[in-house]
Amino acid sequence: MQRIIDLSQVLDKSMVVYPGDPSFFVEKFKCFNKDKYQACCFQMSCHGGTHADAPSHFVCGGKDIDEIALDNFIGKAFVTDAVILDGMISTKALKSSLTAKGDEKILILRTGWEVFVGTDSYYTDHPFFESRISSILKEAGICTIAVDMPSLTNKSGTIDMHLDLLENNITIIESLINLKSISKNKIFFSAAPLKIKGCDAAPVRAYAIEDYE
Numbered sequence: 001m002q003r004i005i006d007l008s009q010v011l012d013k014s015m016v017v018y019p020g021d022p023s024f025f026v027e028k029f030k031c032f033n034k035d036k037y038q039a040c041c042f043q044m045s046c047h048g049g050t051h052a053d054a055p056s057h058f059v060c061g062g063k064d065i066d067e068i069a070l071d072n073f074i075g076k077a078f079v080t081d082a083v084i085l086d087g088m089i090s091t092k093a094l095k096s097s098l099t100a101k102g103d104e105k106i107l108i109l110r111t112g113w114e115v116f117v118g119t120d121s122y123y124t125d126h127p128f129f130e131s132r133i134s135s136i137l138k139e140a141g142i143c144t145i146a147v148d149m150p151s152l153t154n155k156s157g158t159i160d161m162h163l164d165l166l167e168n169n170i171t172i173i174e175s176l177i178n179l180k181s182i183s184k185n186k187i188f189f190s191a192a193p194l195k196i197k198g199c200d201a202a203p204v205r206a207y208a209i210e211d212y213e
Contacts, residue, residue: 007176007191007206008050009117011042018123018150021045046201052193053172057200058162065202066195072144072171073204077106077189079182084111084127088155091130098140106144106189107137108208110179114148117177122150129154129161134168146173146191146206176206188212 009015011024022045030039046065047053052073055062078101083093089111098107116122126149137145145152145165151174154161165172173191188209193202 002212003210005178005181005208005210007178007208008204009175009177011044011049011203015049016118016120016122017045017048021048024048044203046196046199046203047174049203050175050177050191050206051173051201051203052191053162053166053174053201054199055166055169057166058159059166062166064197065193065199066197068171068193070192071105073173073192074190075106075188076102076104077108077146077187077208078102078104079108079110079179079185079187079208082109082111082127087125087127089127089129091133091136094133095136098136098142100185101140102186103141104186105141106146107140107142108146108176108179108182108187108189109148110182111148112180114177114179117175126150126153131155132161132164134164134170137165137170138168142170144171144173146176146189148176148179150175173204173206182208182210184210 015024024044026042028040054065056064080097083090111127113126152161191204191206193204196202
């Protein structure tokens, strides 16, 4: 029996955002008691909540979010748990885990960091990668990496990690939640971003489907 699992954070005025980013804001500009219907508008950083990064986030002249093919965000996904030692994600363990995948082109890496959503440490103390990983992912046929952390970084920093992936056409999806609810290691995954022209990222509504075939 199919099971659908919501993997997206709720966008709310009280949500903690990356230091320096604008807070999420929503308001009604039409209401029932005056206009006989309701309509809302909102403002946010495109990197707030569960979102996808486009190459233009760190690559000058890179593709914007509206230019990335939808099959980078939708399809069969392989779920694996990160091996973390002293805050560092093991590259060797990641490479080893990928030998169990089939034809899945999306990698969901579960670190457990989602338990810190809503805290300041969520953005500042999350695990980091031991080294660059684009060559490992490409060798395994991965075109997208999705994580339960707010950002990807390695020992050389956030910019180096993003450049490694985005310059090699590997799509990044960040700030997933509920990964602990996924019981299978092979699922159907969808996280299509809003089609915002000229933007370096966009919110997604991510979900997983177990037993989809």
